[in-house]
Amino acid sequence: MRGDQANRLNNGGLIDRSIALNFRFDGKTLFGFKGDTLASALVANGVKLVGRSFKYHRPRGILTAGSEEPNALVELRSGARREPNTKATTAELYEGLEAASQNRWPSLNFDVMSVNQLFAPIFVAGFYYKTFMWPAKFWEAIYEPAIRRAAGLGRAAQVSDPDHYDKVWAHCDVVIAGSGPAGLAAALAAARCGARVILCEEDFVLGGRLLADSGMIDGLPAAEWVARAVAELSAMPDVRIMTRTTLFGVYDGGTYGAIERVNDHLPTPPEHQVRQRLWRIVAKRCVVAAGAIERPIVFAGNDTPGVMMASAMRSYINRYAATPARRIALFTNNEDGWRTAETAIAAGLQVAAVIDARPDVSPAHRSLASKGGFPVLHGAVADVDGGKGGVRKISVSLTGGARAEVEADGLAVSGGWNPAVGLTSYHRGRPKWRDDIAAFVPDGAPPGMVAAGAANGSFGLGACLREGFEAGAAAARDAGRSGNAGSMPVADDEAFSITPLWHVAGKGKAFVDQQHDVTASDVELAQREGFQSVEHLKRYTTLGMATDQGKTSNVAGLAIMAAVSGKSIPETGTTIYRPPYVPVAIGAFAGHHRDENFHATRLTPSHHWAAEQGAIFIDTGLWKRAQWYPRTGEKDWLESVTREVKAVRGGVGFCDVSTLGKIDVHGPDAGAFLDRVYINAFSSLAVGKARYGLMLREDGIVYDDGTTSRLAEDHYFLTTTTAKAGLVMQHLEFCRQVLFPELDVQLTSVSDQWAQFSIAGPRTRDLLKEVVDPAEDLSNEGFPFMGAREVRLRGGLKARLFRISFSGEMAFEISVPARYGEAMARNLMIAGKPFGLTPYGTEALGVMRIEKGHVAGPELNGTTTAGDLGLGKMMSTKKDFIGRVMAGREALVAPNRQVVVGIKPTDKARRLRSGAHIIPKGETPGPDNDQGYVTSVCFSPVLDQWIGLGLVERGRERIGEIVRAHDPLRGEDYDVELCNSVFYDPDGGRQRG
Amino acid sequence: MRIICPFCGERELGEFTYLGDAKPQRPAADAGEDAVYDYVYLRDNIAGVMSEHWYHGGGCRTWLKVTRNTLTHEISAVEPAAGAGAAKVGA
Numbered sequence A: 001m002r003g004d005q006a007n008r009l010n011n012g013g014l015i016d017r018s019i020a021l022n023f024r025f026d027g028k029t030l031f032g033f034k035g036d037t038l039a040s041a042l043v044a045n046g047v048k049l050v051g052r053s054f055k056y057h058r059p060r061g062i063l064t065a066g067s068e069e070p071n072a073l074v075e076l077r078s079g080a081r082r083e084p085n086t087k088a089t090t091a092e093l094y095e096g097l098e099a100a101s102q103n104r105w106p107s108l109n110f111d112v113m114s115v116n117q118l119f120a121p122i123f124v125a126g127f128y129y130k131t132f133m134w135p136a137k138f139w140e141a142i143y144e145p146a147i148r149r150a151a152g153l154g155r156a157a158q159v160s161d162p163d164h165y166d167k168v169w170a171h172c173d174v175v176i177a178g179s180g181p182a183g184l185a186a187a188l189a190a191a192r193c194g195a196r197v198i199l200c201e202e203d204f205v206l207g208g209r210l211l212a213d214s215g216m217i218d219g220l221p222a223a224e225w226v227a228r229a230v231a232e233l234s235a236m237p238d239v240r241i242m243t244r245t246t247l248f249g250v251y252d253g254g255t256y257g258a259i260e261r262v263n264d265h266l267p268t269p270p271e272h273q274v275r276q277r278l279w280r281i282v283a284k285r286c287v288v289a290a291g292a293i294e295r296p297i298v299f300a301g302n303d304t305p306g307v308m309m310a311s312a313m314r315s316y317i318n319r320y321a322a323t324p325a326r327r328i329a330l331f332t333n334n335e336d337g338w339r340t341a342e343t344a345i346a347a348g349l350q351v352a353a354v355i356d357a358r359p360d361v362s363p364a365h366r367s368l369a370s371k372g373g374f375p376v377l378h379g380a381v382a383d384v385d386g387g388k389g390g391v392r393k394i395s396v397s398l399t400g401g402a403r404a405e406v407e408a409d410g411l412a413v414s415g416g417w418n419p420a421v422g423l424t425s426y427h428r429g430r431p432k433w434r435d436d437i438a439a440f441v442p443d444g445a446p447p448g449m450v451a452a453g454a455a456n457g458s459f460g461l462g463a464c465l466r467e468g469f470e471a472g473a474a475a476a477r478d479a480g481r482s483g484n485a486g487s488m489p490v491a492d493d494e495a496f497s498i499t500p501l502w503h504v505a506g507k508g509k510a511f512v513d514q515q516h517d518v519t520a521s522d523v524e525l526a527q528r529e530g531f532q533s534v535e536h537l538k539r540y541t542t543l544g545m546a547t548d549q550g551k552t553s554n555v556a557g558l559a560i561m562a563a564v565s566g567k568s569i570p571e572t573g574t575t576i577y578r579p580p581y582v583p584v585a586i587g588a589f590a591g592h593h594r595d596e597n598f599h600a601t602r603l604t605p606s607h608h609w610a611a612e613q614g615a616i617f618i619d620t621g622l623w624k625r626a627q628w629y630p631r632t633g634e635k636d637w638l639e640s641v642t643r644e645v646k647a648v649r650g651g652v653g654f655c656d657v658s659t660l661g662k663i664d665v666h667g668p669d670a671g672a673f674l675d676r677v678y679i680n681a682f683s684s685l686a687v688g689k690a691r692y693g694l695m696l697r698e699d700g701i702v703y704d705d706g707t708t709s710r711l712a713e714d715h716y717f718l719t720t721t722t723a724k725a726g727l728v729m730q731h732l733e734f735c736r737q738v739l740f741p742e743l744d745v746q747l748t749s750v751s752d753q754w755a756q757f758s759i760a761g762p763r764t765r766d767l768l769k770e771v772v773d774p775a776e777d778l779s780n781e782g783f784p785f786m787g788a789r790e791v792r793l794r795g796g797l798k799a800r801l802f803r804i805s806f807s808g809e810m811a812f813e814i815s816v817p818a819r820y821g822e823a824m825a826r827n828l829m830i831a832g833k834p835f836g837l838t839p840y841g842t843e844a845l846g847v848m849r850i851e852k853g854h855v856a857g858p859e860l861n862g863t864t865t866a867g868d869l870g871l872g873k874m875m876s877t878k879k880d881f882i883g884r885v886m887a888g889r890e891a892l893v894a895p896n897r898q899v900v901v902g903i904k905p906t907d908k909a910r911r912l913r914s915g916a917h918i919i920p921k922g923e924t925p926g927p928d929n930d931q932g933y934v935t936s937v938c939f940s941p942v943l944d945q946w947i948g949l950g951l952v953e954r955g956r957e958r959i960g961e962i963v964r965a966h967d968p969l970r971g972e973d974y975d976v977e978l979c980n981s982v983f984y985d986p987d988g989g990r991q992r993g
Numbered sequence B: 001m002r003i004i005c006p007f008c009g010e011r012e013l014g015e016f017t018y019l020g021d022a023k024p025q026r027p028a029a030d031a032g033e034d035a036v037y038d039y040v041y042l043r044d045n046i047a048g049v050m051s052e053h054w055y056h057g058g059g060c061r062t063w064l065k066v067t068r069n070t071l072t073h074e075i076s077a078v079e080p081a082a083g084a085g086a087a088k089v090g091a
């Protein structure tokens, strides 16, 4: 079954007629062939109307045959894979393809919103800025939703993308964008020289314009030459040919971005395959052979379905054997456009007329016209009569003033060619104007890049081959390859002459930017309103700001602006070019980094054991930490956490604290080094002892804290907070390498090498005796508070044991090599059974640290000083250290600073909330009376009430004062008492005992 | 952007962390508050060639002094910090 395909030619084209493909457009079943794009299949089926326009809902057809398409945008696929604004001109046809036209309701043929055309005056240039500005509330409530409904393009899928995307790196000598004659010649030359070549082609077939425009190369028909060139390249091991791949950007250091549409040509990617792949290609050289884009001429009715670029019409006829019209008129201002007349005649189609804006037509074309029996009209198209059914009649203003009418069902337009200057201009490059071809061409390029062929403004086939070949050979040489490029492919150059014509003045809407519905009169209006700079014109009219980035419209817009302002086009200038050259799905940039793989996940050594216990995990940075361990019958987290705290304070508990940053500091100057990075002294620390240390930033603000132990004369073991583990390492390396290079000290990050557990509670020693070798003295004398040393465990394993306490209880932290971490947790549970050992999570850890008044992340918030935290006395006056001088600044030692203080509600039943602001009694809440806020809160099982820490102005001097906790976010306001921040065991007897 | 680490070779930007102007020298302990203030807060931000600190955290953990043109991102020199590697200055 091949369907009707009424507009399919019987012969020719690069389609496989043996494979008919069934597809649906707006619910209607149609057929095409393998090798078709959706656009070419629609053309073959005689579908002219493919969408409604952005603002005015005007009927639109297919304008181009490539990635520059502004009009033929569809929603491709359905459900979770629905993809809006997909260009029908680049979407490969596959069996079962589903596409829907956009921006129409209820149907493409009958669109209610086309009444927008009647309201056209409100959609003029700058309508977003001018209209509906007042009152502001109306904008949000009424105008914007209404406009959004009326104007716009496709609909997103609204659900998660089910496909996978990949990101990969590639390295090569020469990367080439485009596989037309210039690109293939460049690849041949570079590869023959021995260069490692990557050739990127956005189409699914190699050949570029040679797929649609014939010619002879090296005495062979172009198609044959392409086949030979591709065969030669494919046989070379260091050449990678990537079709369906667009080189979309150039970045610093010769890095290029490319998007490979690996499986967009299939309904769904095969199992275990990605949909698209984002390539980052590092290349010593780049040859841009991206060709040129034919540009429209702006005239009234130029958006009528059936008006098509002349070169696109040749693509449909020659490459796809599909005829966009039966009786074609051609409107051209240059020699090249005539090839469409030749193609139409060769395909047996009628040529209604050629409207040529140039004063002269070559004798060859005159004789073509007389042979073909069609008139050559000197002049320009003034208007097009047609509608959603397509072009019917064309009015022509003849040179000299007379008018003529041409009956045709298709109008091919050629306004000349614009080299694709995107890639060469991405590093703020400004292309330069060339009068002879009336186009911008690259004026230099980012380092290592060169344009060749049509992308460089050289339109002849011979010139494309020559420039491509020379650029390829030079690129290989520059990359250090010295092989022989062999012989250069040769072809004749076609004649090219152009008489610039941008805009035919007339009545009716003449569109410059068809995707954003920007008309010639919008551009003129913007100019009259004072938008003189092209960058302003662009933003005010939105010209060139649609998904096609104005590939077919920008230069015409500039030309019209230049005409109105009386400046030349080069004086008017271009806007800045920015990547990507084609839209790239955000999914491709994300690659696998989405959902649970958005970032790496770090598991603590005891994670799997904790998961078996049913632990609830919390994300802290990259880590998953056990937050609490619920037990059957517990009604909420608070009940579980309270049980865990009571178990520790009344018996013994343990917690995985491996997430702390751990750094081994070695060397004869290790003590001197630590003296400079901590505010307190470490060179005086005895071997076998641990000490709490505080680091400042150089500006005097607290940076991080942790305990550091001296395991040997020249070996310290430093710990950091979980959050700052990496940053402290980086900071210490900076201190060592840059600030204090004279010190003989080395740093080793051992965060991942050690599993560390805190064991806390009055029965800690009983438990440890079951785990540690009996020969080790764990008594208060043999292992006093703040002791730290290596011990042997039962079974012989060496461990590091630290008698430090974060909970305020008698506590040890024990470190074993990370690979023993899980076994350690399991062993502790077995050994601890007689003592009721209870695992506890980060919540209980936090409760106990608040009860003890220890500061943590909410207090070390990047604004607090050591004094604010109540640790000012730790600052040594006998040595220099990072942050010392700046910490002494007036404002940082001011008496009215907000300092850490304990806070508890006067009503014991009330829940304290962090974030509540502290307001003096009797004052009105507001910025003037704001004296600080609650930083950390918990329910204290010991005190049987909610307590907290806060940063409060002169807090330590105000112990006992009743103030207001004002919480406008939650609508709460209650009295709290400022109190000592150490709620539990203030003299510390429990942890020393 | 790509940086040639003297220890690891040419690597891509993502492996490095930027710190900023490498010119300021940490004042001596007795230099006084003004000198430290200048060191902490006064940074050059040159449109052109600048000497900058970069950290190769995704590689050898060396602090590098990179000479970079901030307008073109062209890197003309990369050298390790004085105390990089196992070396000790003056040893």
Ligand SMILES: [Zn+2]
Binding pocket: B005, B006, B007, B008, B009, B056, B059, B060, B061, B062
């Ligand atoms: Zn390195």
